[in-house]
Amino acid sequence: MDLELGPLLLSEKVIIAEIEDKALLGYDILKGRHGEPADILLSSNQILLDRLEISIFQVGK
Template sequence: MTIVSTRVFKQINPHACPVVYKTDRLVGAGGAPIKDVGLTKLDISLGPLQVARDIMVADIEDDALLGYDILKGKIGRPADILLSQNRILLDGMEIPIFQVGKIGKARRVVVAENMTVPGHAEAVVSVYI
């Protein structure tokens, strides 16, 4: 699931701010609870791509964490994340990416569902986006 920080969410105009619904508690990779505000419907822009999704609002350090709910694409074809070229290809669009601060810092994300590893796979690598 995609998460937006509480800090970023508070920057939305109060008159245009969507309703937030309380949900189950979030738990970090180490099992520690994450303070969350709840779930809301947001329209977000990723470069030229506009998407409307249910987004979790929580106290996280970064502005946002893109989840598989967005990165899987509209038609189920996952994003191609090309860090060496500073871009993401998603739904036929090119989204420019760039790193801002925090060089060398990575986090582990745990997905709460089963994953099928294709035959001849040599490794599964954890990735921070």
């Protein structure tokens, strides 16, 4: 499946699950394409992944 995470485009195998959230990213995605783990910055609502900034939002906040 092709995934678009902000400016980042990935083609990955995914598991479709019946959950309430729109998406749940596992470690296989968050480790990055080059094995460099993502930095999740909840204080600024961003994920830094593969040297790209991805805006996120917190549900229920």
